[in-house]
Amino acid sequence: MPEDFGLMAMVIVFTSLAQVFMSFGFGSALIQDKKTTQLDFSSIFFLNVGIGFTLFIITFLFSDLVGQFYGESEVGKLLRYLSITFVISSFGIIPNVILTKEIKFQKVTSAETTSILLSGITAVILAYLDFGVYSLIFQSISASVFRTVIIFLLAGWLPTLAFSIASIKKYLSFSSNIFFLNIISQTLNELDTILIGKFYPAASLGVFNRAKTLRKYPLSIIAGGLNKVLYPSLSKIQNDNVRLTKYYSSLLHVLAFLVIPIMFTLIVVAKPLIILVLTEKWIEVVPIFQILCLVGFMIPIGGINSNIFLSKGKSGFVLKFETVKRIFFSLVIVASLPYGLQGMAIGMSIATSVTFIPNLYFPGKLIGFSMIKQLKIILPYLLIATMSALIAYTYHSSLNSFDLLLQILIPSIQIFILYIGLVFVLKLKGLELVKDNIVFPLIKKNIN
Numbered sequence: 111m112p113e114d115f116g117l118m119a120m121v122i123v124f125t126s127l128a129q130v131f132m133s134f135g136f137g138s139a140l141i142q143d144k145k146t147t148q149l150d151f152s153s154i155f156f157l158n159v160g161i162g163f164t165l166f167i168i169t170f171l172f173s174d175l176v177g178q179f180y181g182e183s184e185v186g187k188l189l190r191y192l193s194i195t196f197v198i199s200s201f202g203i204i205p206n207v208i209l210t211k212e213i214k215f216q217k218v219t220s221a222e223t224t225s226i227l228l229s230g231i232t233a234v235i236l237a238y239l240d241f242g243v244y245s246l247i248f249q250s251i252s253a254s255v256f257r258t259v260i261i262f263l264l265a266g267w268l269p270t271l272a273f274s275i276a277s278i279k280k281y282l283s284f285s286s287n288i289f290f291l292n293i294i295s296q297t298l299n300e301l302d303t304i305l306i307g308k309f310y311p312a313a314s315l316g317v318f319n320r321a322k323t324l325r326k327y328p329l330s331i332i333a334g335g336l337n338k339v340l341y342p343s344l345s346k347i348q349n350d351n352v353r354l355t356k357y358y359s360s361l362l363h364v365l366a367f368l369v370i371p372i373m374f375t376l377i378v379v380a381k382p383l384i385i386l387v388l389t390e391k392w393i394e395v396v397p398i399f400q401i402l403c404l405v406g407f408m409i410p411i412g413g414i415n416s417n418i419f420l421s422k423g424k425s426g427f428v429l430k431f432e433t434v435k436r437i438f439f440s441l442v443i444v445a446s447l448p449y450g451l452q453g454m455a456i457g458m459s460i461a462t463s464v465t466f467i468p469n470l471y472f473p474g475k476l477i478g479f480s481m482i483k484q485l486k487i488i489l490p491y492l493l494i495a496t497m498s499a500l501i502a503y504t505y506h507s508s509l510n511s512f513d514l515l516l517q518i519l520i521p522s523i524q525i526f527i528l529y530i531g532l533v534f535v536l537k538l539k540g541l542e543l544v545k546d547n548i549v550f551p552l553i554k555k556n557i558n
Contacts, residue, residue, distance in 0.1 A: 112392065114243040116316030120180050120307045121188045121247075123300045125195065128165045130296050132158055132200050135288030137207045139281035146211070155204040155278040162200025169193035180307050191247050195254040202258035205265035214264075219549035221260040229253035291429040302443050302454055309447065318451050320388070321398035325406050328372050332365070332410070353356040355479045358418065360543055363510060365410055366491040367540025371529045374405040374499035375522050378506055382517035394451075401455040405462040411488070412469040417478060420510075431472060435465050490538055498528040 136154045140146050170193050177186030209218050233249035241248070306315045359538070377400045384395050439461045446457030470481040502521035509517045533541045 112313040112316030112320070112394075113311075114246065114316065115320055116307070116312030116314065117182060117184055117188060117243050118246045119303050119315050119319040120176075120182065120312070121184050121192055122250075123303050123307075124169070124176055124189060124193050125250075127293070128169065128193075128196055129199065130292045131165060132161045132196060133203055133289075133292075134161065135285035135292060136281055136374075136408070137210075138288045139285040140204075140207050141211045142284065143281070147277075148270055149272055149274050149278040150280070151204050151208065151270050153274045155269045155283070155285060157274050157278060158200045158203045159197075162196045162198075165196040166193050166306075169196065179518050182293055182312060188243065188247055191244075191513055192250055195251055198251075199252045202261045204269070207259045207264050208267050211469060217264040218261070221257050221264055222262055225253045225257035228256045234318070248285065266486050272295070276299070287429045291432050294429075294433050301440050302458065305443065305447055306451070306454070310451075317392070317394045318398060318454070319441075320392060321395045321402055321455070324395070324399055325373075325376075325402045327404060328376070329369065329410055332368050353420070354477045358414070358473075358477065358479060359487065362411065362487050363412060363538070363540040364543050365414065366407070366488045367533065367538070367544060368371055369407045369410055370488075370491045371495040371498065371525060373403045374495045375502075375525050376400075376403045377405075378499050378502045378521050378525065379518045382514045385468075386514040386518065392512065398451055398455045401459055403450065405459045405466075407492075408462050408466045410551055412466065418473040427472075431468070435468070438465065483492075489537060491533070491540065493535075494532045498525045498532070501525075501528065 134157075136158070139431065140150065140154065143150075170190050172181075172450070173189040174192065175188040176189055177183045206218060229249045229252040232252045233245045235250055236245035239245075303315065303319060306318055380400050381393075381396050382391055384399065388395065439458070442457045442461040443454060446454045449457075467481070470484045473479075474481050474484055502525050506517070506521050509520060512520070
């Protein structure tokens with residue numbers, strides 16, 4: 111039910127902030143440093159665990175204040191249950207960092223995929239047994255347990271019983287900038303959730319949060335995987351701007367080629383997709399989801415650009431830039447609050463569009479790859495995807511009498527064929543890069 115997901119969203123805001131405190135930016139600092147030692151890893155491991163236990167105790171004691179803020183006493187109870195994940199997750203931070211630093215992303219992805227699958231099964235069973243919102247709580251707890259255990263086993267790493275203040279101090283300058291950046295970003299990213307939870311019913315928050323989550327899924331699958339590879343890879347070539355530019359240009363082609371048509375296809379098939387996946391109870395999600403998807407492709411590109419600065423050790427600039435950007439986002443969200451959920455979605459989309467330009471300009475200036483050159487890569491994919499989606503949109507209403515699955519498949523296949531055909535005819539680089547670096551290697555691996 112929307113109300114259950116709204117209550118869960120209220121809780122997740124605070125647990126997400128706690129996760130930022132727990133890592134304190136040391137993970138990024140360790141990945142960026144080329145001379146890490148076992149003592150460094152062990153020292154920060156024990157620090158993370160200590161912070162995890164501290165956050166658990168604080169949250170458990172003061173969770174009712176969060177419930178009072180929202181005017182929902184149930185939120186305090188849910189938060190107490192979920193606070194145990196702070197302790198559990200703290201054990202997995204360093205093993206995850208080690209795998210990421212060694213660019214062993216297949217193992218990280220395996221841990222995440224397996225934990226999502228197992229926790230999802232847990233949630234379905236509990237929901238069937240009428241646990242309500244608590245099925246979502248135990249889904250999060252079980253996901254944390256599964257992921258931590260699996261990531262530890264895959265990393266094959268154990269801490270030594272040693273702790274060095276010098277190791278902590280060595281990374282504190284860089285990590286503190288990352289920490290403040292993440293705190294600001296996470297707080298302002300969730301400002302819409304906080305405000306909707308405060309001034310609207312829990313069901314309204316459930317609807318809005320569901321639209322954001324649905325948009326996030328494809329972006330996480332595509333851009334999330336690329337971002338995991340990107341930061342450690344860029345860190346290895348941080349002093350070679352020529353290679354950085356070539357690497358970034360290729361990533362921009364791949365992202366634009368993949369993400370833009372997916373977002374535009376989701377706009378066209380939003381209604382039958384949401385009814386099929388979530389049922390008619392969630393029909394209010396459709397227009398909000400469509401508005402958010404319109405600018406969805408801009409988000410992963412902005413994330414990649416931030417990694418350029420971090421790979422260069424410019425965490426201070428990223429902190430300043432992201433602070434200004436997030437303050438602007440916050441003002442837009444507050445201004446759009448009286449105009450309902452769709453008004454807030456429109457406001458967020460406008461803010462995303464406005465900040466997209468500096469997201470291209472500043473990183474491009476740092477490595478000598480101008481904003482104009484970046485736009486020349488993105489625009490052809492954007493125009494082709496727009497045209498392909500518009501053609502599908504003109505006839506999609508005539509499919510209303512069809513089965514829901516056909517209402518999704520027919521326009522999706524048409525967009526795919528037209529989009530791929532035009533990209534091929536125009537010889538855009540994205541198709542070739544995806545074919546040579548993603549599709550063929552996967553086929554070869556499965557054959558072998």
